[in-house]
Amino acid sequence: MPRQFTPKVITANRLLEGDAVWFTTQDTWSGNIHDAEFLTDEAHADLRLLEAQAQAHVIAGAYLADAKQGDNGPEPTHFREAFRTRGPSNYPHGKQEQNHV
Amino acid sequence: MYKYNDFDEAFVRERVAQFRGQVERRIDGSLTEDEFKPLRLMNGLYLQLHAYMLRVAVPYGTLSSAQMDRLAHLAETYDKGYGHFTTRQNIQYNWPELKDVPDMLSDLADVGMHAIQTSGNTIRNVTADHFAGAAADEVADPRPVAELLRQWSTDHPEFQFLPRKFKIAITGAEDDRAVIKAHDIGLQLRRVDGTLGVRVIVGGGLGRTPMIGKVLRDFLPLEDLLPYTEAVVSVWNRLGRRDNKYKARIKITVHEHGIEEISRLVEDRFTAIKPGFSGVDQEILREIETQFAPPAFRNAPTDAYDAAYAADPLFRSWADTNLTAHRAEGYAIVSISLKKHGATPGDATADQMRVMADLARTYGHDELRVSHEQNIILPHVHKSDLPDLYAALRSADLATANIGLASDIIACPGMDYCALATARSIPIAQQIAERVEELKIEHEVGHLKIKISGCINACGHHHVGHIGILGLDRAGVENYQITLGGDGTQHAAIGERAGPGFAYDEIVPAIERLITGYLALREHEDETFIEAYRRLGAAPFKAILYPQEARDAA
Ligand code: HEM
Numbered sequence: 001m002p003r004q005f006t007p008k009v010i011t012a013n014r015l016l017e018g019d020a021v022w023f024t025t026q027d028t029w030s031g032n033i034h035d036a037e038f039l040t041d042e043a044h045a046d047l048r049l050l051e052a053q054a055q056a057h058v059i060a061g062a063y064l065a066d067a068k069q070g071d072n073g074p075e076p077t078h079f080r081e082a083f084r085t086r087g088p089s090n091y092p093h094g095k096q097e098q099n100h101v
Numbered sequence: 102m103y104k105y106n107d108f109d110e111a112f113v114r115e116r117v118a119q120f121r122g123q124v125e126r127r128i129d130g131s132l133t134e135d136e137f138k139p140l141r142l143m144n145g146l147y148l149q150l151h152a153y154m155l156r157v158a159v160p161y162g163t164l165s166s167a168q169m170d171r172l173a174h175l176a177e178t179y180d181k182g183y184g185h186f187t188t189r190q191n192i193q194y195n196w197p198e199l200k201d202v203p204d205m206l207s208d209l210a211d212v213g214m215h216a217i218q219t220s221g222n223t224i225r226n227v228t229a230d231h232f233a234g235a236a237a238d239e240v241a242d243p244r245p246v247a248e249l250l251r252q253w254s255t256d257h258p259e260f261q262f263l264p265r266k267f268k269i270a271i272t273g274a275e276d277d278r279a280v281i282k283a284h285d286i287g288l289q290l291r292r293v294d295g296t297l298g299v300r301v302i303v304g305g306g307l308g309r310t311p312m313i314g315k316v317l318r319d320f321l322p323l324e325d326l327l328p329y330t331e332a333v334v335s336v337w338n339r340l341g342r343r344d345n346k347y348k349a350r351i352k353i354t355v356h357e358h359g360i361e362e363i364s365r366l367v368e369d370r371f372t373a374i375k376p377g378f379s380g381v382d383q384e385i386l387r388e389i390e391t392q393f394a395p396p397a398f399r400n401a402p403t404d405a406y407d408a409a410y411a412a413d414p415l416f417r418s419w420a421d422t423n424l425t426a427h428r429a430e431g432y433a434i435v436s437i438s439l440k441k442h443g444a445t446p447g448d449a450t451a452d453q454m455r456v457m458a459d460l461a462r463t464y465g466h467d468e469l470r471v472s473h474e475q476n477i478i479l480p481h482v483h484k485s486d487l488p489d490l491y492a493a494l495r496s497a498d499l500a501t502a503n504i505g506l507a508s509d510i511i512a513c514p515g516m517d518y519c520a521l522a523t524a525r526s527i528p529i530a531q532q533i534a535e536r537v538e539e540l541k542i543e544h545e546v547g548h549l550k551i552k553i554s555g556c557i558n559a560c561g562h563h564h565v566g567h568i569g570i571l572g573l574d575r576a577g578v579e580n581y582q583i584t585l586g587g588d589g590t591q592h593a594a595i596g597e598r599a600g601p602g603f604a605y606d607e608i609v610p611a612i613e614r615l616i617t618g619y620l621a622l623r624e625h626e627d628e629t630f631i632e633a634y635r636r637l638g639a640a641p642f643k644a645i646l647y648p649q650e651a652r653d654a655a
């Protein structure tokens with residue numbers, strides 16, 4: 001039996017600043033994972049990844065990351081991806097500083 | 102201190118200009134990330150979890166005050182006001198923006214610094230004993246040799262595309278403070294019957310397959326060092342496994358072919374290439390040596406020190422842990438701890454860097470060192486200046502008296518920054534340090550090395566920690582594996598895995614059990630953790646870590 005596809009979002013780092021960003025349905029990049037396109041179909045996800053990677057002048061290192069649907073939009077399921085939505089734990093730097101969460 | 106000659110200067114400027122062009126072309130879209138990545142890595146620029154990271158080399162860990170001031174300037178201007186000193190005697194900036202990096206490199210070039218060969222499959226920054234040129238137990242200052250190796254390896258045409266990175270460490274003392282047995286090549290300067298030579302150790306390394314280096318030549322005449330090193334790298338360059346990056350390091354080559362075979366190949370190669378070394382390298386070495394001449398030590402009474410030591414218990418405690426014997430009478434080596442309890446190991450703010458630079462200027466012959474244990478050293482301070490120096494350190498929050506103790510922890514950036522990490526390491530270090538401070542036990546516990554890595558690459562040297570902690574991802578949850586009995590000195594040993602790993606909220610209590618359990622196990626107050634471990638073996642320590650299993654077995 002083929003392994004079931006777990007839902008994904010596309011994420012990368014912004015070329016100039018290097019911060020984590022997520023790919024939206026509008027083909028733009030958002031600093032908030034809730035804005036990401038939620039991908040539930042494998043073939044569609046692979047296609048969108050190619051489209052995302054084509055924006056090489058905006059981002060670097062795009063990849064598919066596991067996600068789940070939450071109240072405000074997609075959310076990370078793995079702790080690594082969760083850290084990328086916040087920033088480091090030793091200083092209030094990164095996204096947690098910009099978002100004041 | 103070594104000063105750039107015109108060639109070094111021109112070379113570094115040229116590299117900055119090249120990289121500026123490459124960054125511009127990446128930003129305007131003419132270079133893809135695949136094309137740009139090897140170029141940025143050649144210049145020490147990584148892309149991590151939340152931002153870019155620039156790794157700046159501090160060759161053999163030696164800095165002048167002006168260079169330290171410049172590091173502070175970079176932290177303030179292009180980063181968030183701090184920098185992270187690493188186990189490879191580098192400094193890493195965690196938040197630069199891509200467009201600023203060429204300016205950062207240009208600012209560094211102004212003070213003779215760069216980020217070249219801090220990354221990639223090249224011969225990396227040569228590391229050295231951080232007490233070099235000052236230690237009482239040293240036969241010779243290893244830094245001139247380190248500088249010779251740096252010049253020889255920088256942009257060496259044969260060695261820009263090695264099978265993998267290659268790391269050399271050097272010491273001039275029997276007491277190994279440079280972890281030479283965990284490097285691709287470890288060098289120890291030795292004097293035998295009045296002649297200076299080198300013990301060459303090869304094939305050490307940590308990472309996925311940790312190995313302790315083996316002696317390749319017990320005593321090599323110093324003048325043969327470059328051809329011999331070139332022979333070693335050249336033999337490995339040919340035999341090294343390029344098919345599998347985990348097997349590409351020389352430790353695997355030595356393991357697969359055996360030290361006898363490697364030795365035979367190296368000696369053959371050495372005989373073949375030696376005639377090509379005309380002795381110019383030795384002239385260069387003589388020239389370099391003059392630049393590392395010791396400072397003019399003064400002869401002065403140490404009464405002020407003795408008085409403060411007798412009168413002030415805080416000063417006494419700091420002096421007892423943070424000072425090391427100097428080879429010049431009346432002098433001491435000062436270790437400034439970047440391990441304040443609860444702080445990030447190895448981090449210093451721009452202000453702290455400036456304070457340390459000023460102190461080096463005022464009291465320390467303008468010299469600072471970065472230690473692989475992520476602390477800063479003032480190698481030459483006259484004892485009479487120590488009370489004033491201590492007061493200045495206190496007001497800059499830099500007077501933590503914990504060198505060599507439980508809270509003097511090495512921790513890699515882990516999953517707070519590093520894209521390769523499988524778990525966090527910094528918060529574990531912070532919590533252990535806070536806990537031992539709450540318990541007020543570290544001075545009683547004494548010498549103890551705790552080292553933490555956030556993945557199997559072992560940047561935090563966990564394999565050679567008396568207590569090593571390795572952060573892993575177990576089914577999507579952080580999990581921490583403990584190794585015991587590792588040692589990074591001349592008695593080098595790889596720690597043994599203690600048993601199943603611990604969850605994020607279990608690891609600090611587990612370490613606390615180990616520390617307090619050791620106190621009950623030791624024979625007398627002077628028996629250190631590692632000595633007790635060697636005497637008793639792993640069993641009683643495992644019983645402390647896993648009390649339930651121990652009961653079940655009983
Ligand atoms: C954050 C970016 C970093 C990356 C991407 C990185 C990557 C790596 C990798 C892939 C290895 C394994 C090499 C091998 O086994 O072939 C390694 C080893 C090592 N790194 Fe890092 N590292 C980073 C940061 C650091 C830091 C901050 C330090 C110093 C604290 C450091 C010091 C070392 C050391 C000492 C080793 C083990 C010695 C050896 O090469 O066998 N690295 N690193």
Ligand code: SF4
Pocket residue numbers: 513514515516519520521522523554555556557558559560561
């Ligand atoms: S040990 Fe792993 S997590 Fe830590 S810095 Fe090295 S590569 Fe990153």
